[in-house]
Amino acid sequence: MSETSHDISTLNELIATTFDSIDGYTEAAKKSDNQRFVALFTARSTEREAVIRTLRAEVVRLGGKPEEDGTVLAGAHRMFINLKSVVTGRDDKAIIAEVEQGEDHIKAKFEDAIADGELSPQVMHTIRECFVSIKQGHDEMRDLKLSMT
Numbered sequence: 084m085s086e087t088s089h090d091i092s093t094l095n096e097l098i099a100t101t102f103d104s105i106d107g108y109t110e111a112a113k114k115s116d117n118q119r120f121v122a123l124f125t126a127r128s129t130e131r132e133a134v135i136r137t138l139r140a141e142v143v144r145l146g147g148k149p150e151e152d153g154t155v156l157a158g159a160h161r162m163f164i165n166l167k168s169v170v171t172g173r174d175d176k177a178i179i180a181e182v183e184q185g186e187d188h189i190k191a192k193f194e195d196a197i198a199d200g201e202l203s204p205q206v207m208h209t210i211r212e213c214f215v216s217i218k219q220g221h222d223e224m225r226d227l228k229l230s231m232t
Contacts, residue, residue, distance in 0.1 A: 087147065091147035093202060094138050094141055094206065099150045107181075108127050115178050134216055137213055145206075180228055182224050186225065189217055
């Protein structure tokens with residue numbers, strides 16, 4: 084196992100999770116009839132693309148092959164969301180709740196990586212930089228969900 088394999092593996096897990104987040108925001112934008120939410124979801128998706136570019140650049144710097152897709156688990160989650168949307172319709176409150184649940188997931192993944200004492204300082208710095216955007220997105224969706232209850 085190479086000296087950078089743990090760093091690369093962790094970064095690729097975060098990349099896959101961030102791809103999942105982009106997919107979630109894209110789906111949420113398609114389901115919402117509220118143009119304010121569509122714009123918000125689209126903006127967050129664009130921000131997550133920037134996170135992926137940063138993480139992928141770090142994988143390449145380490146000599147690895149960056150992840151190119153989301154997780155299998157997220158595919159199953161999207162199918163559940165699609166099934167749920169058939170039942171709930173285009174209810175913005177339900178859509179925001181689903182998005183916020185996804186935000187909890189990605190935030191936890193980044194927090195786990197930040198708590199990983201085996202990552203190199205450079206990789207930890209990159210993850211912490213990306214976490215700023217992740218946390219902002221999480222907090223914004225949390226606050227939006229709370230405002231709708």
